[in-house]
Amino acid sequence: xxxxxxxxxxxxxxxxxxxxxxxxxxxxxxxxxxxxxxxxxxxxxxxxxxxxxxxxxxxxxxxxxxxxxxxxxxxxxxxxxxxxxxxxxxxxxxxxxxxxxxxxxxxxxxxxxxxxxxxxxxxxxxxxxxxxxxxxxxxxxxxxxxxxxxxxxxxxxxxxxxxxxxxxxxxxxxxxxxxxxxxxxxxxxxxxxxxxxxxxxxxxxxxxxxxxxxxxxxxxxxxxxxxxxxxxxxxxxxxxxxxxxxxxxxxxxxxxxxxxxxxxxxxxxxxxxxxxxxxxxxxxxxxxxxxxxxxxxxxxxxxxxxxxxxxxxxxxxxxxxxxxxxxxxxxxxxxxxxxxxxxxxxxxxxxxxxxxxxxxxxxxxxx
Amino acid sequence: xxxxxxxxxxxxxxxxxxxxxxxxxxxxxxxxxxxxxxxxxxxxxxxxxxxxxxxxxxxxxxxxxxxxxxxxxxxxxxxxxxxxxxxxxxxxxxxxxxxxxxxxxxxxxxxxxxxxxxxxxxxxxxxxxxxxxxxxxxxxxxxxxxxxxxxxxxxxxxxxxxxxxxxxxxxxxxxxxxxxxxxxxxxxxx
Ligand code: SF4
Ligand code: SF4
Numbered sequence: 001x002x003x004x005x006x007x008x009x010x011x012x013x014x015x016x017x018x019x020x021x022x023x024x025x026x027x028x029x030x031x032x033x034x035x036x037x038x039x040x041x042x043x044x045x046x047x048x049x050x051x052x053x054x055x056x057x058x059x060x061x062x063x064x065x066x067x068x069x070x071x072x073x074x075x076x077x078x079x080x081x082x083x084x085x086x087x088x089x090x091x092x093x094x095x096x097x098x099x100x101x102x103x104x105x106x107x108x109x110x111x112x113x114x115x116x117x118x119x120x121x122x123x124x125x126x127x128x129x130x131x132x133x134x135x136x137x138x139x140x141x142x143x144x145x146x147x148x149x150x151x152x153x154x155x156x157x158x159x160x161x162x163x164x165x166x167x168x169x170x171x172x173x174x175x176x177x178x179x180x181x182x183x184x185x186x187x188x189x190x191x192x193x194x195x196x197x198x199x200x201x202x203x204x205x206x207x208x209x210x211x212x213x214x215x216x217x218x219x220x221x222x223x224x225x226x227x228x229x230x231x232x233x234x235x236x237x238x239x240x241x242x243x244x245x246x247x248x249x250x251x252x253x254x255x256x257x258x259x260x261x262x263x264x265x266x267x268x269x270x271x272x273x274x275x276x277x278x279x280x281x282x283x284x285x286x287x288x289x290x291x292x293x294x295x296x297x298x299x300x301x302x303x304x305x306x307x308x309x310x311x312x313x314x315x316x317x318x319x320x321x322x323x324x325x326x327x328x329x330x331x332x333x334x335x336x337x338x339x340x341x342x343x344x345x346x347x348x349x350x351x352x353x354x355x356x357x358x359x360x361x362x363x364x365x366x367x
Numbered sequence: 368x369x370x371x372x373x374x375x376x377x378x379x380x381x382x383x384x385x386x387x388x389x390x391x392x393x394x395x396x397x398x399x400x401x402x403x404x405x406x407x408x409x410x411x412x413x414x415x416x417x418x419x420x421x422x423x424x425x426x427x428x429x430x431x432x433x434x435x436x437x438x439x440x441x442x443x444x445x446x447x448x449x450x451x452x453x454x455x456x457x458x459x460x461x462x463x464x465x466x467x468x469x470x471x472x473x474x475x476x477x478x479x480x481x482x483x484x485x486x487x488x489x490x491x492x493x494x495x496x497x498x499x500x501x502x503x504x505x506x507x508x509x510x511x512x513x514x515x516x517x518x519x520x521x522x523x524x525x526x527x528x529x530x531x532x533x534x535x536x537x538x539x540x541x542x543x544x545x546x547x548x549x550x551x552x553x554x555x556x557x
């Protein structure tokens with residue numbers, strides 16, 4: 001005879017060490033099994049899209065930094081590319097190459113933070129996170145060298161970059177690129193075969209191929225579910241068509257696969273950077289663009305492959321100095337919409353693993 | 368099912384990595400005793416404004432995305448624009464550096480190379496200001512008005528957007544320079 005039991009409500013967050021910021025989840029539990037999940041967000045809502053409508057195009061670049069603060073360079077790039085499309089600006093070659101180097105470094109840095117926090121959520125408290133942050137620190141040092149800050153870089157400008165890379169940047173970058181594959185191997189040895197890690201992630205939180213596509217997920221979440229889709233390959237922007245690299249795709253779509261895709265993507269990013277250093281041309285880094293940009297009336301949408309997925313900007317201009325509409329396509333937010341479907345049926349202890357494997361940044365979810 | 372099908376081989380492999388790092392040289396720095404050199408382009412915690420070279424065009428104030436710069440200008444007797452009042456509200460400033468870039472003379476406004484705004488004791492801040500509480504003083508420190516913004520002792524200009532300053536600043540210390548331990552480990556452990 002089955003016991004008649006009542007469902008139990010469990011609130012997690014908004015302030016919880018594993019919710020990566022201020023995200024709140026309301027679980028409905030049947031014993032230990034999750035039967036429903038209500039994600040609640042908006043605690044970090046700053047109204048950036050509305051604020052942006054009241055500022056000039058250039059003044060909005062710092063706001064894109066504050067969306068996904070672990071991947072500011074790619075947000076910068078997506079926004080600058082959208083404005084460049086709107087205003088018809090061409091970017092000098094050297095600037096394109098430097099942008100590629102920056103966004104690939106950013107991809108590595110973001111995945112390192114993503115994997116580190118994922119392992120922290122698994123209960124491997126602090127040690128793996130500090131391994132990851134050791135390398136992230138080296139990358140952040142380089143960003144600091146070119147743009148003066150370790151977060152919120154604000155480095156890209158319409159038609160190029162705010163300033164050229166300093167002379168000691170390329171030697172330091174070469175040294176880093178030589179050392180990085182060794183570090184990635186080290187993580188591989190440290191984590192990928194660890195039995196506890198495998199038991200907790202293999203087959204946990206499976207996102208099926210169909211659901212991944214129909215929910216418009218992107219980035220490692222999508223590629224972990226056996227979908228070969230990467231904007232760098234399928235719709236090459238900037239100078240990505242000049243590099244050789246592979247798109248790692250995993251088959252099952254479980255938490256382990258999402259981790260695995262991130263790890264492999266870092267190796268590919270190192271490959272891209274190596275080629276970009278070799279091909280880096282000399283020349284200007286900034287096209288002639290008027291300080292107070294007035295793009296012609298119209299609209300433009302540009303999306304690029306950010307570390308967490310497809311980050312896009314939709315801009316509507318009415319011909320004045322301020323955008324009429326400034327809309328972000330936030331990859332973390334859209335990846336997060338799959339959470340409810342993949343978490344139902346798992347135990348509470350697995351919830352944080354699945355949540356961590358999606359790798360979100362609340363700054364971008366809430367905007 | 369016994370979960371450790373391979374009897375913990377992977378864990379042993381991971382532990383081997385940990386043990387290799389065991390006993391190697393530290394790579395962390397014991398701040399405040401040891402300090403690193405910051406990037407030469409650091410967007411530091413002050414903005415240095417030079418009254419003598421400023422042509423009062425207000426381009427910096429217009430560039431600021433948060434409206435932190437307040438500037439009042441007037442025409443003097445010789446019909447030249449001069450700045451009557453300039454203040455930067457550092458509780459609004461997001462240190463984006465956009466005010467540095469449009470300055471036409473290029474030597475009137477700088478980010479500073481300074482990054483420390485802390486003292487050891489709360490009371491250190493209010494030394495010599497008996498009438499205000501430490502927290503008041505903290506706010507006052509952040510809002511630097513007018514001529515106080517000029518170069519004070521020990522404040523260096525950052526090379527952010529100012530390539531001329533670049534060579535004058537010390538070389539940035541990178542964590543990357545400390546990866547010697549990798550080679551050492553490789554020698555020791557193969
Ligand atoms: S650094 Fe940015 S926020 Fe601060 S005063 Fe300059 S423009 Fe304004
Ligand atoms: S942009 Fe330069 S010259 Fe113009 S008001 Fe500001 S500091 Fe002075």
